[in-house]
Amino acid sequence: MGLTITEKIMARASGRETVRPGELVWVNVDMAMMQDSGGPRRIANHLEHLNASVWNPDNITIVSDHFVPPSNETEARIQAITRAWVKKYGIKKFHEFEGICHIVPIEKGYVRPGILMVGGDSHSCTGGAMGAMVVALGSTDMLGVVVTGKTWLRVPETIKIVWEGKLPPGTYAKDMVLANLKQLGTAGATYKVLEFTGDTVRNLPLDERIILTNMSIEMGAKTGIIEPDETVLKYMEEKKVEFNPVYSDPDAEYSRILVCEAEELEPLVACPHSPDNVAAAASLSGVSVDQAYIGGCTGGKYHDLATAAGILKGQKVAAGTRLLVAPASQKVLQRALADGVLETLLNAGATLLPPACGPCGGLSMGVLSDGERCISSTNRNFRGRMGSSDSEVYLGSAATVAASSVTGRITDPREFIRS
Amino acid sequence: METIRGRVWKFGDDVNTDVIAPGKYLKLPNDEMAKHVFEGIDPELPEKIKPGDIVVGGANFGSGSSRESAPAAIKYAGVSAVVAVFFARIFFRNAINLGLPVLECPESDKIQQGDELEIDLVNGTIRNLTRGEVYQASRLPEHIQELIKVGGLVPHLEQELEDR
Numbered sequence: 001m002g003l004t005i006t007e008k009i010m011a012r013a014s015g016r017e018t019v020r021p022g023e024l025v026w027v028n029v030d031m032a033m034m035q036d037s038g039g040p041r042r043i044a045n046h047l048e049h050l051n052a053s054v055w056n057p058d059n060i061t062i063v064s065d066h067f068v069p070p071s072n073e074t075e076a077r078i079q080a081i082t083r084a085w086v087k088k089y090g091i092k093k094f095h096e097f098e099g100i101c102h103i104v105p106i107e108k109g110y111v112r113p114g115i116l117m118v119g120g121d122s123h124s125c126t127g128g129a130m131g132a133m134v135v136a137l138g139s140t141d142m143l144g145v146v147v148t149g150k151t152w153l154r155v156p157e158t159i160k161i162v163w164e165g166k167l168p169p170g171t172y173a174k175d176m177v178l179a180n181l182k183q184l185g186t187a188g189a190t191y192k193v194l195e196f197t198g199d200t201v202r203n204l205p206l207d208e209r210i211i212l213t214n215m216s217i218e219m220g221a222k223t224g225i226i227e228p229d230e231t232v233l234k235y236m237e238e239k240k241v242e243f244n245p246v247y248s249d250p251d252a253e254y255s256r257i258l259v260c261e262a263e264e265l266e267p268l269v270a271c272p273h274s275p276d277n278v279a280a281a282a283s284l285s286g287v288s289v290d291q292a293y294i295g296g297c298t299g300g301k302y303h304d305l306a307t308a309a310g311i312l313k314g315q316k317v318a319a320g321t322r323l324l325v326a327p328a329s330q331k332v333l334q335r336a337l338a339d340g341v342l343e344t345l346l347n348a349g350a351t352l353l354p355p356a357c358g359p360c361g362g363l364s365m366g367v368l369s370d371g372e373r374c375i376s377s378t379n380r381n382f383r384g385r386m387g388s389s390d391s392e393v394y395l396g397s398a399a400t401v402a403a404s405s406v407t408g409r410i411t412d413p414r415e416f417i418r419s
Numbered sequence: 420m421e422t423i424r425g426r427v428w429k430f431g432d433d434v435n436t437d438v439i440a441p442g443k444y445l446k447l448p449n450d451e452m453a454k455h456v457f458e459g460i461d462p463e464l465p466e467k468i469k470p471g472d473i474v475v476g477g478a479n480f481g482s483g484s485s486r487e488s489a490p491a492a493i494k495y496a497g498v499s500a501v502v503a504v505f506f507a508r509i510f511f512r513n514a515i516n517l518g519l520p521v522l523e524c525p526e527s528d529k530i531q532q533g534d535e536l537e538i539d540l541v542n543g544t545i546r547n548l549t550r551g552e553v554y555q556a557s558r559l560p561e562h563i564q565e566l567i568k569v570g571g572l573v574p575h576l577e578q579e580l581e582d583r
Contacts, residue, residue: 037445038486046573050580067446074446122485122509138487138513140572147576186433187479191508220482220507274433361484362442382437382483384459389441 002249004158005227006193009133009246013116021157021255029059030115032145035101036064037363038120040085041078042139043146054089055149061093061110062086063101066363068356099329099355102126102214102297106206107331109239113228114246118145123297123379125221128213129206130236131228131245133193136217156222157255158193159184163200165262170414172307173208174299174377174397176200177215178268179260182278190220192255195227195248200262202229207303214298215379218275267412269375270395273383281400284410291374292317292405293386294398295326295353296360299377302332302341304398309336309344311402311416317349318408324366325350326358348406362386368393375404421540421568423499423520424548425473429532430460432477436489436510439481445488452488453495470497473538475530477503481510490514490521500538502527502545502556515563518571524556540564 003011003018011019013027034040039062047053054060064082067075079096086094095104102123105111113131118124120142127134135153137145145151161180180194194216201209209226216224228236228245236243267281294300294308305327317323325345327333333355336342346352353359359366360378367387368374374386374393377400381393396404399413406416438459444452457464474493480503481489490513493501500520504527514521520540530536534549541564543556559567566575 042487050573050576072446078446120485122483124485136485136509138485138509138516140487140516141512144572144576186482187505187507190479190505217483220479222508361437361445363445367443380437380483382435382459384441385437387443389438389459389462 001253002251004195004248004252004254005131005225005246006133006158006195007155009114009116010153010155019155021155023155024152025155026150026152027116029118029145029149029151031059031061031110031117032142033061033063033101033105033117033124034120034142035066036068036078036082037066038139039082041081043143044081044085046143047147050147052147054146057090057092059149060091060146061105062091063104064096065100065356066361068097069354071364099331100297100357103301103328106130107329109236109241112241112243113232113236114244118142118151122217123214125216125223126210126214126297128216128223128225129209130232131226133223133225135223154191156191156193158195159189160195160197160254160257162198162257162259163196163262164198164259165200167200167262168265170267170399170412170417171265172397172399173204173211175265175268176260176262177212178270178278178395179265181215181218181270181276183258184219185276186218186274187220189216192221194219194221194224196224197227201226205303206231206235207301210301211298215275218379267397267400267414269400269410270381272381272392272394275379275381275395281396281410282412287394287410288373288408289321289375289404289410290372291368292321292323292401293359293366293374293376293378294401295324295328295358296378297328298379299398300326300328300332302335304377305332305336305345306341308398308402309341311399311413312348312406313344315348315406317405321405321408323348323350323405324353324359326353327355329355359386375401375410377401423473423538423540425471425499425536427473427475427530427532427534427536428468429530430474430476433479433482434476435483436481436486437483440486440488440492445486449488449491450495452492456492456496465496468496468498471499472497473536474498474501475503475527476501477528478505480506482507485509487513487517490517490519494519502530504528515566516572518567518569518574520567522556524554526554529554540567
């Protein structure tokens, strides 16, 4: 019996020929990522108390993005602690004010096909779009990794999601993953890996694939992964780093295989207060929105901004609605600035936020008041996620968010797509 | 601490980390976060939950974020154990690493708000003293029980380093 891409990565990382689902194995970690909220501030004291050092500063990356820029002294202190910590332990892969912790490591070439990476943030699964296995851990688990370079993992079963056919105009990777969420629910992939495949996936640019792996955690998955094809290998060429891509065997075993038809897809929206509470965007046209947000590791990449600009060209954000845009990284912002995408967004009336997590987790500027409603290109709409417990968040593609910002109510983006 | 006795706070399915430990308080240290535990469900809960109480949830308890603040807030609020049908994987690991007992019990749904439970952590037996019922939770491996007993991964590492 063959192995899945995930099993091959875990076998290599645990120094074994093969692994089987259900086994507990110790793995050598190739790369570890932490962000400012759950990172150095949470482990610095323990590390000192244990009189321990870090296993390998070159295999640790720290990205400050949650409290960026800090909006009060407490947050500023967290940034200062983070800065002092990376200096003390000689960590050079440190990035602050550069973007989000799931996007910057991909841009920098840290997330290489075939590696086993751990990240101190639940959306670390994002990196699976590069053909790497990236598993999210909490702070204390990360402390263990930082000291020893190892952690234990249960070898997960894999659910294969095959997407076939051409995406209809107005539909995107976000609609694909919301369709999967509707089918599987928020616990449908608990302890399992989601492997996305099929010609629809292979035809997606990297920015779009990232949405599929990023939202795997929303189905409870240990991680999401996509085999590294030409798109990824070409992307990696520019990074000038070595890597060994691995692929699933044709006779690999899957716990379940879901086949999804792209042709049948329509623009979808997740309604409050759960990402699996999915309905057609067209069925929600009576729902008004106070805020529209394009941003986050899921929905603030260049492709998202460019898609939104395609909808917003020559349009204006509705009176009584505000559109906030936070590029996922400085690099995204630079590119959008260079080719006019940013200008289009600003001309439509968008407010530009710094490249960071922004209001997605309710931590930074752009949070919601009681009774307010937001449509967002991000990944979670739990009660109170973006501010008040009495606010509501709807999730959709950047196109759906952009279209909704123009009408001031939830809108099927196909109303704005000229064919 | 191998037997725990306490009063139940009952929750439903899919209790997520954002309602346990709201994002707006993530800048605070964990002991202060505990003053806001479950605030996303009911702002009065942090006042009502008392040391020794037991939290019982349905399916998929602790879904969402990897924030350790969620199990930490529950622990620092004095909650002695969390029982659920099953847990989201990151929350489960985080709870064990912090020394917060977590028990997976398919019969969690039979437990009601305010019930008095007695939990044997060694063999995973849950006695519902209010209803006169006994449930069996999945038994945690011995090395995990040991980790919980000493208070989590950090005290465990300390002990290991001392023993060397």
